[in-house]
Amino acid sequence: MDINKPRYTPMSRRRRIYEGKAKVLYEGPEPGTLIQHFKDDATDFNAKKHDVIEGKGVLNNRISECLFQRLNDIGVPTHFIRRLNMREQLIREVEMIPLEVVVRNVAAGSLSKRLGIEEGTQLPRSIIEFNYKNEQLGNPMVSEEHITAFGWATPQEIDDVMALAIRVNDFLCGLFLGVGIRLVDFKMECGRLWENDLMRIVVADEISPDSCRLWDIKSNDKLDKDRFRRDMGGLVEAYTDVARRLGILGENERPQGAGPVLVKG
Ligand code: TMP
Secondary structure (H helix, E strand, O other), X not given: OOXXXXXXXXXXXXXXXXXXXXXXXEEOOOOOEEEEEEOOEEEOOOOOOEEEOOOHHHHHHHHHHHHHHHHHHOOOXXXXXXXXXXXXEEEEOOEEOOEEEEEEEEOOHHHHHHHOOOOOOEEEEEEEEEEEOOHXXXXXXXXXXXXXXXXXXXXXXXXXXXXXXXXHHHHHHHHHHOOOEEEEEEEEEEEEEEEOOEEEEEEEOOOOOOOEEEEEOOOOOEOOOHHHHOOOOOHHHHXXXXXXXXXXXXXXXXXXXXXXXXXXX
């Protein structure tokens, strides 16, 4: 099987495997592959707020591609194979572990609320948290005890997930620091990739400004989805800035579908 050989299937004939708030998964061109499609939809944590932000999906596809490709390059296993077009990427099909793995370097969001620590406080060390992926329950925070007791992952798998989370965090902290951005926190998801009888845990889903807190080093400006959650506006501009700094978009390039371009006369 050559998974790198493109085979195009018209959108209408594709089998939809799963539809989430911001992404759709379609059957891939070869067994064991899927197509991950990034939508423009934005929702807050409990999906109470919903909006369509033109251009967000295109930017997340490009930014997530960049981050996953770099992780692949340094030997961190991920589900990512390659980007197919503006909104889609080819990925390996994995068995998702029903956890959100949150890594925090700086206090913000729910940690600040829960523990009364001022946003922006540097944490004494990176902290890993787990949320059980269950929308109806509001993705509650759980401990390793819950995870093993309810069979969502084994103790060995939790160790593997935590080791991956630390490697991803170390790498992304350095990468973002290099372009003047502080990685405050991020969420990642993992899956089991089966190769014959061997199973290994890989990073799956996406890593983008939708699932990270990214603050400008100097100004502390938010370059992430908090701009939507906190009704600050300027989300596409912030994501475009992240993409530019990562070298994805050229100086004058705009993500397709991001709205009208002002042409100066
Ligand atoms: P939190 O402070 O709201 O718990 O979020 C921590 C980080 O995880 C933040 O970068 C946003 C990300 N996150 C998601 O991407 N999806 C989620 O469902 C949650 C709870 C957090």
